[in-house]
Amino acid sequence: MVASVSVLDFSSDLLQPDLRGPRDCSRHSEPSTDGTSDHVLRPGTAIVVSLIYCPEVPSGTRYELARRESDGSRKSLYCGTLSHPAPSLNLARIRRRGACLGANEVVLSAP
Numbered sequence: 001m002v003a004s005v006s007v008l009d010f011s012s013d014l015l016q017p018d019l020r021g022p023r024d025c026s027r028h029s030e031p032s033t034d035g036t037s038d039h040v041l042r043p044g045t046a047i048v049v050s051l052i053y054c055p056e057v058p059s060g061t062r063y064e065l066a067r068r069e070s071d072g073s074r075k076s077l078y079c080g081t082l083s084h085p086a087p088s089l090n091l092a093r094i095r096r097r098g099a100c101l102g103a104n105e106v107v108l109s110a111p
Contacts, residue, residue: 041057041061041108041110042110043110043111044110045109045110046107046108046109046110047107047108048105048106048107048108049105049106049108050104050105050106051065051094051095051098051099051103051104051105051106054091054094054095054106054108055091056087056088056090056091057082057087057090057091057094057108058082058087058090058111059082059083059084059085059087059090059111060081060082060083060111061081061082061090061108061109061110061111062079062080062081062082062108062109062111063079063080063081063082063094063106063107063108063109064076064078064079064106064107064109065077065078065079065094065097065098065101065103065105065106066103066104066105066106066107067101067102067103067104067105068104068105074105077098077101077102077103078097078101078103080097082094094106
């Protein structure tokens, strides 16, 4: 099974708001596939990855949980900022919340 990953380039103004708790996640643009498979999360970029294949992420990373339907439509479910110093616990938080909400996709934005 191959993981599907897209790399998005966000302008710096999208990375400024503090997205703690359930909020409107419409600031993230619709993910697009540009054919790259770069898993490196650099400042000013974001990656879109399946909830199952989400990597461990550092503290300060902003994330959005979404549900991608079979017809290609996407519904944003939750936005937040990770705060634990241990990347594995941040991943656990993403996966747990995503499972509870029915998410199958994660957008990760670098701190």
